[in-house]
Amino acid sequence: MEHSFHYLLLANQATVHRQLLAKLKDTGLTLGQPKVLDYLQDHDGANQAEIARACHIEPASLTSVLNRMEVKALVERRTQKGDRRSFAVYLTGQGHSMALRVRQAFEELEEQAFAGVSEAEREQFLAVFRRVYGNLKEGER
Template sequence: MDDTLHYLIMANQMLVQKALLEQLKDTGLTIGQPKILDYLKDHDGSNQKEIAKACFLEAGSLTTILNKMEEKGLIERRILNGNRRSFHIFMTEEGKKKQQLVSQAFAKIEEKALSGVSAEEFQQFLAVYGKIYANLQGERNE
């Protein structure tokens, strides 16, 4: 195992993705869909631009994922306030059921990942990881 920051970030992301897809294999959800449902849990009715930014997806990729989610009955697109140029995305009842499965899967993965990690260590990790995120976003210039 390589112990560089970039390797550990990449490896952990892939392990989480693999575990998530394994736990959700019988749900019919595919790559990209769980994170959108996870985002919509707290931001139902967001427009596509907001979802793309929050989920780190290109507009074209998001459109493809949303089309498949709409075909499966997980989401619906609505025009709000008569603005025909901007669709807002809402979870359907089926989407909400799948989102609950996503939340349960994330909880199991986090429980496993944090096994043997104290609450204090976890808070320190979040603080440092938050700084790394801010640095990469360009928010911190110290």
């Protein structure tokens, strides 16, 4: 079991989350918030449905994540095109600073994960991993 695909996938995900939160311990960020900050860094002004889909978070859970991030002044929600039911989410100045810190932590973890792995092996692994992801996404349809 320890070498099966599902075990290694879950073990790697848990390890990355644990190490990421340890790197960001002093920020007070909670699970879910780093990936939202990272996404918004490149998609500032995205709506909640886009964020939920891209970050693989249930919409109801994302609402809670964004509420906590708003209290911390990391994001702000603005109505879109006069529709009070539709919000765009924007990083605040503090949110931009935190997103940079999160991006740096992700980059450090990725470098650690690929230590001793050649660039060619890394590209090959990522290509296969993307294909595996695509296969699994097809199974959801």
